[in-house]
Amino acid sequence: MNIGILVHSKTGNTLSVVKLLEERLRKNGHTVSIERIVPDNEDQPDKSKVMLVSAPSASKFDSIILAGPVHGFSPTPAIVKWIEGSGDLSGRNIPLVITQQLPFPFMGGNRTVRKLTELLQTQGATVPVSSIVNWGSGKRQMLTDNAVNKVSEYLK
Numbered sequence: 691m692n693i694g695i696l697v698h699s700k701t702g703n704t705l706s707v708v709k710l711l712e713e714r715l716r717k718n719g720h721t722v723s724i725e726r727i728v729p730d731n732e733d734q735p736d737k738s739k740v741m742l743v744s745a746p747s748a749s750k751f752d753s754i755i756l757a758g759p760v761h762g763f764s765p766t767p768a769i770v771k772w773i774e775g776s777g778d779l780s781g782r783n784i785p786l787v788i789t790q791q792l793p794f795p796f797m798g799g800n801r802t803v804r805k806l807t808e809l810l811q812t813q814g815a816t817v818p819v820s821s822i823v824n825w826g827s828g829k830r831q832m833l834t835d836n837a838v839n840k841v842s843e844y845l846k
């Protein structure tokens with residue numbers, strides 16, 4: 691399968707997780723590309739004032755994975771903008787990989803997954819699996835492994 695991992699990563703944490711996922715998916719025989727979602731201003735919290743300078747297209751991939759951090763207990767403006775401008779995602783099953791600093795998913799990660807799932811549903815997509823890596827948790831390595839295992843198993 692030709693898989694696109696579309697990632698917004700301001701400081702590199704989410705990118706480092708999806709690089710491990712990329713490696714695993716390749717081992718499993720897939721063709722994989724990581725493509726960055728990049729806003730014109732990483733520090734702008736107001737979505738209406740954000741433009742994307744890189745908005746990769748989903749259409750060339752058989753499957754896509756969306757990945758990004760939690761900002762203010764929410765998805766980042768860049769990811770939201772990408773989904774809103776993504777065109778037709780109908781029928782797509784899109785796994786999510788989320789990272790956050792705080793140690794437990796109820797501290798913004800779960801809410802972010804919920805918001806992204808709702809937004810993707812408005813574009814006709816569903817979220818079959820999601821994983822949250824809590825960067826500030828003592829279990830970061832285990833959570834990273836879990837995320838890689840969960841998403842790669844789903845795409846087997």
Ligand SMILES: Cc1cc2nc3c(=O)[nH]c(=O)nc-3n(C[C@H](O)[C@H](O)[C@H](O)COP(=O)(O)O)c2cc1C
Nearest residue numbers: 699700701702703704759761762763789790791792
């Ligand atoms: C503006 C901003 C807001 C943030 N808000 C939260 C938050 O609400 N909860 C949390 O756990 N982490 C929060 N973080 C931390 C990031 O989610 C965390 O460091 C993440 O792993 C960064 O991923 P990245 O390196 O891929 O950008 C925030 C970071 C930034 C820059």
